[in-house]
Amino acid sequence: MKILVLGGTAWLSREVASTFIGRGHEVTCVARGSSVPDGARLVNADRDAEDALRPVLGERWDAVVDVARQPGHVRRAVRDLEDAASSYVFVSTVNVYASHHDVGADEEAPLLEPLAADSFTDPELYGSAKVACEHAVLDSFGADRSLIARAGLIGGPGDHTHRTTYWPWRFAHPARKNTVLVPDAPELPTAVIDVRDLAEWLVRSAERRFTGVFNATGPVVSFDEQLAAAREAADSTAEAVRAPEQWLRDHDVVEWAGARSLPLWLADRSWYGFSSRSNSRASAAGLALRPLVQTLRDGLAAQMDAASGDLTSGLTDDEERALLDELTHS
Incomplete structure (x- = not known):
């Protein structure tokens, strides 16, 4: 072609x-x-x-x-x-x-x-x-x-937004020994589609001249499952320290992405459908998805040596330590 x-x-x-x-x-x-x-x-x-x-x-x-x-x-x-x-x-x-x-x-x-x-x-x-x-x-x-x-949200090697790689990176690089600050939102739906899986499906769809409208999204997992996959991808023993969502907001922690954020976190329940769209139509048209932990592991490998200040999303080490200190001593 x-x-x-x-x-x-x-x-x-x-x-x-x-x-x-x-x-x-x-x-x-x-x-x-x-x-x-x-x-x-x-x-x-x-x-x-x-x-x-x-x-x-x-x-x-x-x-x-x-x-x-x-x-x-x-x-x-x-x-x-x-x-x-x-x-x-x-x-x-x-x-x-x-x-x-x-x-x-x-x-x-x-x-x-x-x-x-x-x-x-x-x-x-x-x-x-x-x-x-x-x-x-x-x-x-x-x-x-x-x-x-x-x-949907795209992840894997090359994620320049660091939305999908922050959590495995943070579990691999705890700012305070063996602890990682996370929002207390265990049931928040999340979904990440690997850039390689999306590209492969787009190419094969073009080859087969598929037509139509499709949600091309990753597997829906809870935030707790997302964190567990990140921890496994990092081969980490660090433990999650949960912070109440309102406490995080009161301390100017940002949702979803960007500086001083906890990536993928969405506190507003009216947005819980954002990362939980049905992809059954694309799946029926051949969309094949690798395990989430593989996407996170490969994304982490591409930026393993980055410093916290290099990331465009997430907390810096200093921000993480300060928040953990205040949370655990309050």
Whole structure:
């Protein structure tokens, strides 16, 4: 197959390009970056430009794979490639859903309103922007030539957000001897899909010309099970020290991601459906998932030597020690 990857230099899109190449396909990557997998052709382009795809418009493509988040990028791409590509695979997100209250909701759940603008900078608009991207793909390629993969939280080697690697890293590097601070949220649903599993499924779906809308999410496990897998991945004997959720909020600990956070933690029960979407449709279409502990172990191996200050999500060693000291002496 002749494949056009819009991207190919960064995490998921690079894994997709590499997987296509490994399966014997001809791959061209359109990106601003400079490094693509061995065997891929790189076409440098800035998708902010109106004619960004002009260098590849004279060719015929069996499939296009796009991971863009800016609606303008997708609107221009589908406009230019509608007659040049047989199918369009778009990686969307579970953030497109209007509510995250219901555990186990499927692809028929209501969506946010699509973003009218071509671009956005406010992270709160991410879901609406992806809805707009989905609409653009379906409007141009139709349901019979498009696949929409609504990805959940992606993990594994290369997770630059450190949302999925923080916990195995912290169990491997306790800030205070043999203890790790965790939120007291044992039943919080979590789900991580390995970047390699997602890429493999996207590639095989393109090969088989699968169409439709799918939640491409990892296995749903409780927060306690997530922590147990992280501890096993780190081969750690450290024990979790639970902090009440309100206590953490009162001490300015951030939920989900970012500086001074406890990654994956969500205190608001109305968000418990976010990481517990049904992936049964994707599973029936061949999505195969490796054990969570393997994803966490491999992600940890890729950043084992990082210092706490190098992580973009989680607590630094100093923050962890200070919080543990206050919690255990209060």
